[in-house]
Amino acid sequence: MTGIPSPPAIKAWARLMRVSRQLLERAEDALKDSGLPPLAWYDVLHELAEAGEGGLRPFQLTERTLFAQYNISRLLARLEADGQVEKLPVADDGRGQTVRVTDKGRETRRRMWAVYGRSIAELVGSRLSNDELDALSALLGRLRDPPALE
Amino acid sequence: MTGIPSPPAIKAWARLMRVSRQLLERAEDALKDSGLPPLAWYDVLHELAEAGEGGLRPFQLTERTLFAQYNISRLLARLEADGQVEKLPVADDGRGQTVRVTDKGRETRRRMWAVYGRSIAELVGSRLSNDELDALSALLGRLRDPPALE
DNA sequence: TGACGATCGATGCAAATGCATCTATATAGA
DNA sequence: TCTATATAGATGCATTTGCATCGATCGTCA
DSSP states (O other), X not given: OOOSOOHHHHHHHHHHHHHHHHHHHHHHHHXXXXXXXXXXXXXXXXXXXXXXXXXXXXXXXXXXXXXXXXXXXXXXXXXXXTTSEEEEEOTTXXXXXXXXXXXXXXXXXXXXXXXXXXXXXXXXITTSOHHHHHHHHHHHHHHSSSOOOO | OOOSOOHHHHHHHHHHHHHHHHHHHHHHXXXXXXXXXXXXXXXXXXXXXXXXXXXXXXXXXXXXXXXXXXXHHHHHHHHHHTTSEEEEEOTTOTTOEEEEEOHHHHHHHHHHHHXXXXXXXIIIITTSOHHHHHHHHHHHHHHSSSXXXX
C-alpha cells in the first residue's frame, strides 16, 4: 500500500529532480561556454576509453549509459562523422560492430574533463564534505535499480 | 583550488545524475502507460493550481519550473490548444498575459497525480525511511543555488 | 537442415528542444 | 517629451528525441 507518497518522499523527490536538472544544466552550460560538445559525448567517450582497445558494442553502451538504443545509434553516427570514434565489424556476429575511441576522441574527452571536472568540483565538491558526499552517494545508491549494496 | 573533483564528489555526482535520470524515466513511463501527458504538463498545471484564481505570468512559470522561456511559451500554447489552461490579457502590462488553469486542467492534474504520486511512493518512499528521506532532502538542499537553509 | 522467434542496429516521420532573433510594450534618463 | 535600453513573449530554423518499424543476422528447436 504505497499508493500515496509521504510528505518526506515528495520533498525528496522534488529536490532530487530539481537539483539534478539545475546542476546538469550548469555543467552543460560550462561546456558550451568553452566551445565543447555536450555531456552525452563525454559519457560515450568515457565508457569507450574505459573499455580500452577492445571497444564496446553499441548495445553495451545502451546498457551503461541509459541512453535509448536509437539515441546511441545516432550519437555514434555523429561521433563517427566527427572522427571521435571508429566502427569495426565484429568477427563472430554479423549483425554487430565494435566501437572504439580514436586518438581524437581521447583528446576530446580530456579537454571536456578539464571543464566538466571543474564543474563537479564547484557544484558538489565545494558544497559538501567528503563524509556528506559519501552519505549522499549511499542514499542515492539505495534508490537505484537494483539498489547498491555497500 | 577546486579544479579537480575529489573521488567522493565524482561518485556523488555520477549517482545523482544516473539515479535522477532513471527515476524520471520510470515516472514518465508510468504516465505514458496510463495514457497521460508528460511530466512537464504536470509541473505547469501544478504551479498554476497552486497559484489559484490569480494565475501566473509566463515568466513566473519560467522561474519556478526551470524550463527555458521558449519552452514555456510553446508548452503553454499546447496546453491552451488542449483546453488545459486559458490566457488572459493583463491590465497593467500590455506585453504580458496571465495564465490560469481551467477545470479540465485541474482534472488532468488530479488524474496525473494518481499515477505520479504512486511512482514517487514506489521509487523513493518505499526505499528509504522518513528520516533518510529528510537527510537526503537536506543534502540536496545544500546543492541548490542558493543553498537551502534548514 | 529449415523454420521461427529473438536480438542488433538503423531509419522515416512526428514532436520537442535549442538558438537566435523578432515584435511590442515598458521603463529610465537626457 | 523623446530616445535608448530592458523586458515579455513568440517564432523560424536547425538539431535532437521519441516512436514505430525495418532489414539483417543469430540462436533454438523440430
